[in-house]
Amino acid sequence: MRMVSAIIKPFKLEEVKEALRVVGVQGMTVSETRGFGRQRGHTEVYRGSEYQVDFVPKVRVDVICDDDQVNQVVDAIMTAARTGKIGDGKIFVLPVEQIHRIRTGEMGPDAL
Amino acid sequence: MPEIDTGDTAWILASAVLVMFMTPGLALFYGGLVRSKNVVGTIMQSFFALGLVSVVFMMLGYTLAFGSDIAQVVGGFDFSFLSGVGAEPSDLAPTIPHSAYMVFQLMFAVITPALITGAVAERMKFKGWIIFLTLWSLLVYSPVAHWVWGGGWLGADGVGALDFAGGTVVHMNAGIAALACVLYLGKRRGYPQDAMRPHNVPMVVIGASILWFGWFGFNAGSALAANGLAGSAFVATHLGAAAAMLGWLIPEWMQHKAPTAIGAATGAVAGLVAITPAAGYVEPWAAVIIGFAGGLICYIAVSLKGRLKYDDSLDVVGVHFVGGLVGALLTGVFATTAINEAGADGLLYGNPGQLGKQAIAAVGTTVYSLIATFVILFITDKLVGGLRVSEDEELSGLDLSQHSETAYTAEGGGTSIHA
Numbered sequence: 001m002r003m004v005s006a007i008i009k010p011f012k013l014e015e016v017k018e019a020l021r022v023v024g025v026q027g028m029t030v031s032e033t034r035g036f037g038r039q040r041g042h043t044e045v046y047r048g049s050e051y052q053v054d055f056v057p058k059v060r061v062d063v064i065c066d067d068d069q070v071n072q073v074v075d076a077i078m079t080a081a082r083t084g085k086i087g088d089g090k091i092f093v094l095p096v097e098q099i100h101r102i103r104t105g106e107m108g109p110d111a112l
Numbered sequence: 113m114p115e116i117d118t119g120d121t122a123w124i125l126a127s128a129v130l131v132m133f134m135t136p137g138l139a140l141f142y143g144g145l146v147r148s149k150n151v152v153g154t155i156m157q158s159f160f161a162l163g164l165v166s167v168v169f170m171m172l173g174y175t176l177a178f179g180s181d182i183a184q185v186v187g188g189f190d191f192s193f194l195s196g197v198g199a200e201p202s203d204l205a206p207t208i209p210h211s212a213y214m215v216f217q218l219m220f221a222v223i224t225p226a227l228i229t230g231a232v233a234e235r236m237k238f239k240g241w242i243i244f245l246t247l248w249s250l251l252v253y254s255p256v257a258h259w260v261w262g263g264g265w266l267g268a269d270g271v272g273a274l275d276f277a278g279g280t281v282v283h284m285n286a287g288i289a290a291l292a293c294v295l296y297l298g299k300r301r302g303y304p305q306d307a308m309r310p311h312n313v314p315m316v317v318i319g320a321s322i323l324w325f326g327w328f329g330f331n332a333g334s335a336l337a338a339n340g341l342a343g344s345a346f347v348a349t350h351l352g353a354a355a356a357m358l359g360w361l362i363p364e365w366m367q368h369k370a371p372t373a374i375g376a377a378t379g380a381v382a383g384l385v386a387i388t389p390a391a392g393y394v395e396p397w398a399a400v401i402i403g404f405a406g407g408l409i410c411y412i413a414v415s416l417k418g419r420l421k422y423d424d425s426l427d428v429v430g431v432h433f434v435g436g437l438v439g440a441l442l443t444g445v446f447a448t449t450a451i452n453e454a455g456a457d458g459l460l461y462g463n464p465g466q467l468g469k470q471a472i473a474a475v476g477t478t479v480y481s482l483i484a485t486f487v488i489l490f491i492t493d494k495l496v497g498g499l500r501v502s503e504d505e506e507l508s509g510l511d512l513s514q515h516s517e518t519a520y521t522a523e524g525g526g527t528s529i530h531a
Contacts, residue, residue, distance in 0.1 A: 044309065045368045047378060047427060048415035051307040 001096040001109065002070045003062060007035065007089040008081040010059045019080035020063060023072045026112070029062040039087035058089065064096055064112060116199075117207035119338040124205070124212045127333025130326045131219035135162050135226050137322025141377070142230050144315030145426050147308060149509025150234045151519045157229040157241055164242065165222045165249050170194055173221055174214055176254035177262050178204060184265040186255045204262075205336045216333060217257070224253050224282045230426030231290035232499075234308075235300050235506055238514040240496045247488045252289065252481055257281050259476070266473045273473030274447055274455055274466070276345065277334035279389025279439040280477045287433025288478045290424060292485035297499055299423035301506055308425075313373050320377035324353055327384045331391040344451055345391040349384065352391070352403030356383020359407025367415075375411075378431060382410035385435030390443040393455040398446035405442065406435045437474055444470035 008016055013030065020028060034055035041054035065073050074091055082088055101111035139158035143151045165173070171193055179187030191197055194214065202210040225248050232241070259266040260281050266273045275281060300308065310316060331349040335342035360379025365371045386406025387399055394402065414430035424430065444467035447458035457463040493499050500506070505513035512518060 045364075045370045045372055046310055046374055047372075048364065048368070048375075048411065049418060050368060051309055053307070053309075 001064060001099065001112075002067055003064050003094045003096050004070065004073050004077065004091060005094065006061045006063075006077045006081065006091045007033070007058050008061060008077070009083065009087065009089060010057055012081045012083075013059050013061070015080040016061060016077055019076040020061075020073065023076045024069070025063055025065065025073060025076075027063075031060045031062075033058050033060045037087070037090065056087065064099065066109060066112075114201045114206040116201060116209060117337070120207045120336070121209060121212055123338035123342065124208050124216050124333055124336060127329035128212070128216040128219050130329025131216065131223065131333065132162070132326075134219075134323055134326035134330065135159065135223045137319050137326055138223060138226055139319070140315050141319025141323060141381070142233065142426055144312040144317075144319060145230075145310045145374075146233055147509070148311040148519060149511055151311065151511065152517050153238070153510025153514050154229065154233055156238070156515060157232075157236075158226040160242075161222050161226040161245060164245055165225060166218060168246055168249050169218045169221045173249055173254050174217065176250060177221075177257040178214075178217065179262075181258070181263040184263065184270055185258070186264075187258050187262050207337060213336070220278060220282060220330070221249060221253055221257070224278075224286050225249055225289075227283070227286035227428060227432055228290050228293060230428040231293040231424050232297055233300075233425040234510065235297060235500050237496060237499060237501050238510075240492050240499045243492045243495055244488060244499075247491065248289065248485065251488060252285065252484045253281075256285050256477055256481065260473070266476060268454075271469050271472050271476075272456065272466075273440075273469045274393055274443050275389045275440065275473065276392035276443075277331045277388045279385070279436045279443070280473050283385045283388060283432045283436030284440065284474060284477050285436075285481045287429050287431075287436055288481045289485040290428035291433065292482055292489060294422050294424045294429070296486065296489045296493075300425065301503065303423045303425075304418065304421070310374060316374050317377050320381055324380055324384060327353070327388075331388060335392055341392055341452055347396055348391045348394055348399035349387055351396055351399040352387025352406065353380045353383045355400040355403035356380055356386065356407030356410075359383070359404040360411045361407075363408060363411050378414070378427070379407040379411065382406045382431050382435045385410075385432055386439035386442070388436070389439045390446065393443060393447035393452050393458075395446070395448065395451060398442075402439060402442045402446065406438050409438050410435050433478075440470050440474045441467065444468075 035058055036054050036056055044051045044053050099111040100107055135158055139155040143155040146154045175189055175191035176187050179191045182188050197210045197214050199209045205213040225245050258264045260275050263269050332342045332346035335345055357376050357379045360375050361371045364375045383403035383406045386402050390402050410431050413434040414427045445459045447455055448461050449457055456466050458466045
């Protein structure tokens with residue numbers, strides 16, 4: 001099994017969620033986060049002083065799926081989250097060692 | 113025997129409520145401007161003044177400001193613990209109960225030192241603030257209020273300076289005291305290299321809105337009657353705030369390419385400050401000019417702060433001292449007896465001498481408040497072993513270190529400890 005962890009633009013979350021649902025993903029974890037890549041930050045103005053803010057608000061979407069489903073999931077996120085402009089984000093794929101469902105104690109793919 | 117007017121009494125009691133609400137409004141205004149680890153501490157510094165200063169004012173503050181005059185410097189002790197302050201009117205306001213006049217004044221006494229908290233933000237010990245608040249209220253606020261409104265040397269019985277609702281007594285007084293605090297306490301750790309951004313812009317705008325709302329009581333209530341003068345002061349107050357919002361936003365937009373919400377809120381407050389001494393003496397068109405000048409000049413003053421390298425964290429000097437000074441001087445230009453017979457004509461109406469009187473009041477208030485505040489800071493410093501919190505406390509924030517609270521807590525993650 002794999003974890004697909006995508007850092008996306010916050011306003012793309014709904015589209016990404018819908019695209020993942022279409023390819024059969026049944027659950028995900030979403031967190032509000034901040035960071036920067038090549039986009040770097042932006043300037044903010046408070047009472048006549050300008051501040052360079054490096055960390056930009058982003059949303060991180062974590063999805064666990066079977067190995068053979070990874071390409072579909074990655075493609076779905078890639079298509080839905082892309083604007084073509086700088087700052088669209090990144091997708092990381094990581095191996096997952098074990099999964100447990102807390103309510104029943106089921107393990108492995110059954111726990112998804 | 114003076115007679116109580118029920119309309120006047122109703123309006124002054126309502127005005128006292130409006131002015132009371134300004135202090136929590138100020139707490140939110142300042143609370144939004146600080147970082148999230150200091151929001152509780154900042155709100156508490158202002159909100160606590162409602163508790164402490166009210167009691168101090170009842171005991172001695174009122175009588176030092178409004179008791180029988182001693183050499184035009186301070187009030188005597190005849191109203192200590194509000195002795196004799198009851199349902200009968202006093203000479204200070206002949207158509208309302210003395211108690212109503214007193215409680216209206218009490219609300220002014222509460223908010224004035226609360227204004228200073230913006231200068232000591234994010235670094236002062238709460239214990240030190242309690243002592244400073246008590247001493248400053250009795251030794252600075254009450255005498256200066258006496259000078260202007262209680263029969264002292266600056267008011268109608270003395271120099272004859274005009275200050276309708278507290279441009280010198282409240283705003284210049286608190287603003288210059290703030291400068292003393294900034295110089296005495298020094299910068300926050302990390303200032304100016306770290307970005308210390310306001311943590312909650314909507315909170316700032318809500319706070320400024322509550323201030324604006326309460327300011328109608330502050331200024332129009334200062335007519336001390338429900339009459340034409342109150343209506344005139346009400347209009348001037350609103351127009352002053354409105355024009356100042358524009359006076360701040362225009363240069364900000366030109367210089368930084370952005371009209372900010374904090375700028376709009378701060379500009380409005382600067383205009384309310386500037387119109388305060390003038391509210392009951394000027395025509396509506398003059399209120400627009402005074403407000404616009406207040407917004408514009410305070411914007412310039414706040415922008416210059418960075419070059420001066422001192423950490424007036426929430427711009428008390430730039431808004432309240434500078435705005436108060438603009439208002440005090442322009443009152444001497446635009447005041448007219450056509451609006452208020454009990455007032456005076458200003459420069460524009462053929463009386464250039466009034467401008468000089470306004471300047472004397474400004475200088476007198478500034479010099480006394482600056483020196484007295486330094487002395488009070490020195491005494492407080494010795495009493496509490498340093499005015500500033502420790503480095504660890506400053507880094508972790510006032511909320512946790514001074515009040516054992518955090519403003520924004522996540523669900524769960526704790527167990528209760530029973531005593």
